[in-house]
Amino acid sequence: MNPQEPTASVALDKAHAWHPFTPLDEWLDPNHQPVMIASGHGSWLVDEEGKAYLDGNSSIWTNIHGHCHPLMVQALQEQLTVLDHSSYLGLGHSVGSALARKLSPLTSLQRTLFSSDGSSAMEAALKIATQYFQQNGSPERKVFVTLEGAYHGDTIGNMSLGKSPLMHHPFEHLLFPTQSIPMPGCYRCPFNQAKFEQADARSYRKCQWECVSKAEEKMLHYGTEMAALVIEPRVQGAAGMVMQPEGYFEKVAEMTHSHDALLIVDEVFTGFGRTGEMLACNPTLSKPDIIALGKGLTGGVLPMAATAVSETLFNGFKGSFEKTFFHGHSYTANPLSARAALTNLEIFESESTIQKVKTLSLHLQKISSVFWKHPYVGDVRQEGLILAIELVQDLNRKIPFPFTERVAHKINKIAESKGVLTRGIGSILFLVPPYSTTENELEQMVQILDDSIKDYFKRV
Ligand SMILES: Cc1ncc(COP(=O)(O)O)c(C=O)c1O
Missing domain, CATH: 3.40.640.10 (Type I PLP-dependent aspartate aminotransferase-like (Major domain))
Incomplete structure (x- = not known):
C-alpha cells in the first residue's frame, strides 16, 4: 500500500479523534501513518497491519499482568x-x-x-x-x-x-x-x-x-x-x-x-x-x-x-x-x-506477582548497564520495573538537550519502527514493562532501545 494513503481507520481517526498530549500538526501530517492497535496479548500489542510491538510503557503505565489475561x-x-x-x-x-x-x-x-x-x-x-x-x-x-x-x-x-x-x-x-x-x-x-x-x-x-x-x-x-x-x-x-x-x-x-x-x-x-x-x-x-x-x-x-x-x-x-x-x-x-x-x-x-517483579527487576538492572556505553548517557536509574535513561549533550556539565528537540520522542519513534512502544519525556527515555514480560522479552526491549539510541545519534 502507498504509505501516503491512510487506511480507513486512520482516515476516520484523523477526521474525528483528538489524542491527548499529541501535537496536532504532527498527527495530522499526511505522511504520518499512526500505529493503530488492533489487539493485545501478554506484553505484546498488535497493530491493524499485523505488526507486533512489545508494550514497553505498559500502555501509559497502567498494565500489570499483560494484556487480555485469561482470568x-x-x-x-x-x-x-x-x-x-x-x-x-x-x-x-x-x-x-x-x-x-x-x-x-x-x-x-x-x-x-x-x-x-x-x-x-x-x-x-x-x-x-x-x-x-x-x-x-x-x-x-x-x-x-x-x-x-x-x-x-x-x-x-x-x-x-x-x-x-x-x-x-x-x-x-x-x-x-x-x-x-x-x-x-x-x-x-x-x-x-x-x-x-x-x-x-x-x-x-x-x-x-x-x-x-x-x-x-x-x-x-x-x-x-x-x-x-x-x-x-x-x-x-x-x-x-x-x-x-x-x-x-x-x-x-x-x-x-x-x-x-x-x-x-x-x-x-x-x-x-x-x-x-x-x-x-x-x-x-x-x-x-x-x-x-x-x-x-x-x-x-x-x-x-x-x-x-x-x-x-x-x-x-x-x-x-x-x-x-x-x-x-x-x-x-x-x-x-x-x-x-x-x-x-x-x-x-x-501468580506471586511481587516476587516476579523483584526477579525481573534484577534482570533489568543487569542488562541495562548496556546503556552506559553511549557517550550521551548521564544517568541510568531504576526502581523496580521503572527504568530511566537520561541523555545529555554535555556529560560533565549535565546539560540536557533542549526540550523542544524532543530527543526522547525521536528515539521512541525509531524504537516503534523496530517493535517497541515506549514514551519518554524531553531527553529522558523510559522503560516501564508489564509484569508479564519474560526475561527474553525484556532483553528485546533493552536491545531495541539501545539500537534506537545508536541510530538516532548516527543520524543527527
Ligand atoms: C503520579 C500521577 N498522578 C496522577 C496521574 C493522573 O492520572 P490519570 O492520567 O489517570 O488522570 C498520573 C498520570 O500519569 C500520575 O503519574
Whole structure:
C-alpha cells in the first residue's frame, strides 16, 4: 500500500479523534501513518497491519499482568452477565464493598472513595483535605506543599500542584497558589557535590540532605497554615522518573506529621508493584492520611481510581448534612471496573506477582548497564520495573538537550519502527514493562532501545 494513503481507520481517526498530549500538526501530517492497535496479548500489542510491538510503557503505565489475561477476561465476562453499572450515589453493590474491604489492608486506611482516573482521585484528595480542615476547626490550613516538577493530573486542582510552564501557561490565572520544595533527584540536585560517575547518581551522591532541610524550612514557614504535603513516593513519574534517595520519603513524611499537616501520597503511578512492593510508600511506617490509587488498580484494563482515607478524616464529614462531601462521578465504583480490580489483586496472589517483579527487576538492572556505553548517557536509574535513561549533550556539565528537540520522542519513534512502544519525556527515555514480560522479552526491549539510541545519534 502507498504509505501516503491512510487506511480507513486512520482516515476516520484523523477526521474525528483528538489524542491527548499529541501535537496536532504532527498527527495530522499526511505522511504520518499512526500505529493503530488492533489487539493485545501478554506484553505484546498488535497493530491493524499485523505488526507486533512489545508494550514497553505498559500502555501509559497502567498494565500489570499483560494484556487480555485469561482470568481477567473470564471475570469480566461473568460480571457483565450480572451487573454492568449502577449508581454508587446512595446505593451500594457487593463488588464495590469487596474491593473497598480488600484495599484497606493494602493502604492501612479504612475508607475508600472511588473515582475513574488518577486525576480525579487526586482532585478528591485535595477537596477532602480542604473541606476537612474547614469543618473541623483549622480553616487556616490551606497551603499545599508539593515537590518541584510534580505531576498529579490535568484538572485545575492538579495543575495547581504541578505548574509546568509549557503545559499550564494558558491556565495560569485559574490555578491556586501552592508551595514547592526541591525535587529530590540526585542527578540534577544543585546540592550534590559528587563528580559524574557511570552509575545511578543516588549511589554516589555527596550531600548533607539539603533537600530535606529546605523542606523543613518551608514547612516551618507555613506552620499551622500547611494543609498537606502532596508527594509521589520514591519516584516522581512524569517529572522524568526522578528517583528519590533512600530514606527521603520517610524523612519528609515524618516531618509532615510533626507539623500536624496531612500526608497525601500519590501512588497512581507507583502503586501495584511498580517499584517492587505493592505500594512504594509502606503505609504502616509512613502513615499517610490519604493515598490516591489509579492506573494499575484494575490491572490496566478498565478506568478506575480510588482515594483511600483515614477514619479520622472520614469522621470529620459526619455530624450534619452540611458536612457531606458533595463530590462524585456517574461511574463511581463501576462494577466491571471493581471486578477488574478485585481480579487484579487475586492474580497478584495466585501468580506471586511481587516476587516476579523483584526477579525481573534484577534482570533489568543487569542488562541495562548496556546503556552506559553511549557517550550521551548521564544517568541510568531504576526502581523496580521503572527504568530511566537520561541523555545529555554535555556529560560533565549535565546539560540536557533542549526540550523542544524532543530527543526522547525521536528515539521512541525509531524504537516503534523496530517493535517497541515506549514514551519518554524531553531527553529522558523510559522503560516501564508489564509484569508479564519474560526475561527474553525484556532483553528485546533493552536491545531495541539501545539500537534506537545508536541510530538516532548516527543520524543527527
Ligand atoms: C503520579 C500521577 N498522578 C496522577 C496521574 C493522573 O492520572 P490519570 O492520567 O489517570 O488522570 C498520573 C498520570 O500519569 C500520575 O503519574
